[in-house]
Amino acid sequence: MAEQVDDPLCVDDAYAVQFFGFLPQSLLNGIYNGFWEYLQEAMAALNESILITFKGTVSETELQEVSHKRGKIAIDRLDRKFDKAENYLFKNVFSIPDHLVLPSDRPQVDNPCTEEEMIMLDDDIKHVLDRIVAVKYANAQLQDRLVEMQSLTKQLDSTLHSIEKMHTDVAAQSHEMRQTVNSYQHVTTLLDRCRLDSTSS
Template identity: 30%
Template structure:
């Protein structure tokens, strides 16, 4: 088939399909009005149902055009002696709009059926990922949920504050424990030193010494009115008593 014949068929197809496209567009408008934006269907299928039907429509139109071109070429080659080529092209140009018009009517029905029955999800159907939306809350229920959430957030903040205080308390306890361990180690070393020096019992020796110092301090206090003191002891009777009690307890 020559290039001029193909161009003539294409022009004829464009002109003759304009009238049928009006009917097709009106049908699509009605379908879109019924189905809406089809966002839910797009979410499920992964493509818009309209794009699917448009693709099928365009593919069939191309097949019709290609089919008529092949038929025209075959008739010209086989029956050129009987039928002139111009007559064949003229008949082909007249036949194509008939095919397109018939196809448009049939495809409109197919498209409406597909969009309304095959590629349509009813309003009462939820996809598995949207199951949480099955139960809708009222405005009052939503406000109550917001208040509960705020209460939980406040409890979390309070718990964090308490945890911070407890962590600080643990750090303080660890510091005191470390000092206590150092003091205990020092006392153990002192006890070992006194034992190696021949002192039988460090605790009893300290208690005995504290008692002697306390008695001596009491005696000095009794002698104060008789004569002016030549020296002054810096030992507190209360402190000595406390030390004595601690040593006895230990």
């Protein structure tokens, strides 16, 4: 069977993103964070103004204590007000009617799959995934063989180079030996002539 989503909120969020083009909760979180930052900036500006205006009358420590208490009260009020606004927006603005079906989901509503069709679809998906795994494994094996072939090719090139060098060396030595033999034969011929001349005399 196809994998089911256990958390219904995930389904609702995904549907909301399709319908609105954004996630409402993310939008509201951004608005809240904006309010919170403005509140912090306003409190910091107020504290700075009080320190300048009442310099020498109010210490910075006293002001921080009062500011902390005042800030906590302001944030609590912001949370309560924003919770009410959030509930209203989710109920009246960011709600999706139960009867509404998005165009992307219309084919599933018009042509619902039976349980048997879902099983067949799951089997097809599994078969495709198995083939993908098999192809990846075969590619990995081929890559290993390619690396081995490249290594063997390098070794063969090195061997051929050594053989060619040996052939060159042997050819040079053979040439030197032929020259030596020719020189020996020439010397032998000269010696033979000298002997004949000596005998004739």
